Amino acid sequence: MIRGVDKVATSQEFNGIIMYRRDYKERDLLVKILTDQIGKTMFMVKDAKKRGSRIGPGVLPNTHGRYAGSLNQTGMSFINAVLDAEQYFTISQDIFKNAYATYILALLDSAYQDNQPLGHWFEIISNALTLIDEGADEQIIANIIEIQLLSAFGVQPEWRQCVVCGRNDLPFDYSMKYNGLICQQHFSMDLHRLHLDQKTIFFLRQFSVIKMDQINNINVSDVTKKNLRIVIDQIYDESVGLKLKSKKFIDEMDSWSDKLTLKPRTNIDKPE
Ligand SMILES: [Zn+2]
Structure with a gap:
């Protein structure tokens, strides 16, 4: 069997954080990963659900690691190897931490x-x-x-000073209307x-x-x-x-x- 030379040539190492995954066909997964190279991208992981898959355990939820693969800015990316991966242990055990981690990634x-x-x-x-x-x-x-x-x-939002006068030594409030802080002297404007x-x-x-x-x-x-x-x-x-x-x-x-x-x-x- 001839291996895809192109694929090997474009393989690169990157750090990644698993954002979410979903089933794709019977044995495959689509895994969205936040990478340090091309931001968020969708990976197709073939046979990830097959017993004995070497990549499957590296793309579990709440996992981060170092991977080798081909990153494609157009179309699907692929993982060739998991070099080092670890689950966020507490996050995977604690429903509250898990919920917030999921929210941060969704945001x-x-x-x-x-x-x-x-x-x-x-x-x-x-x-x-x-x-x-x-x-x-x-x-x-x-x-x-x-x-x-x-x-x-x-x-x-303007968080540094009063949106109206620029002062930052008086008590502040937040104004949706002015999209930032307003000082006491300008409270009446909103x-x-x-x-x-x-x-x-x-x-x-x-x-x-x-x-x-x-x-x-x-x-x-x-x-x-x-x-x-x-x-x-x-x-x-x-x-x-x-x-x-x-x-x-x-x-x-x-x-x-x-x-x-x-x-x-x-x-x-x-x-x-
Ligand atoms: Zn002011």
């Missing part, structure tokens, strides 16, 4: 087109998932991603300002500039976490207009009784 999926290099976003997402896996607060990590992805959705407390404002401003690799430990009270959730939801609802299944799931999850002790579920394995 990125909506924000950008496939097959285009995403620059620093591979690092950001990779660091975010590692932090969540290592025990960081999954809501806070997701909030940071949400705030920092806004510009990709064409929304660029009757529908969000009436946020200064702690919530503080974290929103932090989240807009914080680097994922600089996060050690962020302590946010439950009340402030609730407020952050409300304001970020409002910005997304009104300015982005996104309806993700994974976000709906998180909203439903939040409404469950806090003390529910659920058996961990490992498999939220579905595309949006």
Whole structure:
């Protein structure tokens, strides 16, 4: 048998994070992977579901690794070998962390087109998932991603200073109308300002500039976490207009009784 020379010639190594997978034919899988080379791209993995597949275990949900394959910016990409792959262990065991990891990946999926290099976003997402896996607060990590992805959705709130006068030494509020912060002196310019407390404002401003690799430990009270959730939801609802299944799931999850002790579920394995 003659092997496809072209395929070998174009094979390259890349880092990847499994975003989601779906069945394709009886034994094959379509796997969407966030790569550090060409951003998000769809891979066809032949025989992945066949017992003894060498690639199958490397493309499980919640997995990241180093792969060799052919990356095609037009059409399907292929994996030739899994060089080193590892599951995010905690994320795969914890339904809450799993839900947020799924949401973060879905958000990125909506924000950008496939097959285009995403620059620093591979690092950001990779660091975010590692932090969540290592025990960081999954809501806070997701909030940071949400705030920092806004510009990709064409929304660029002004977080540095008052939109109207440029001051940054007075108490702020957020204005949907002006798409950013307004200072106390200009509160009257927006009757529908969000009436946020200064702690919530503080974290929103932090989240807009914080680097994922600089996060050690962020302590946010439950009340402030609730407020952050409300304001970020409002910005997304009104300015982005996104309806993700994974976000709906998180909203439903939040409404469950806090003390529910659920058996961990490992498999939220579905595309949006
Ligand atoms: Zn002002």
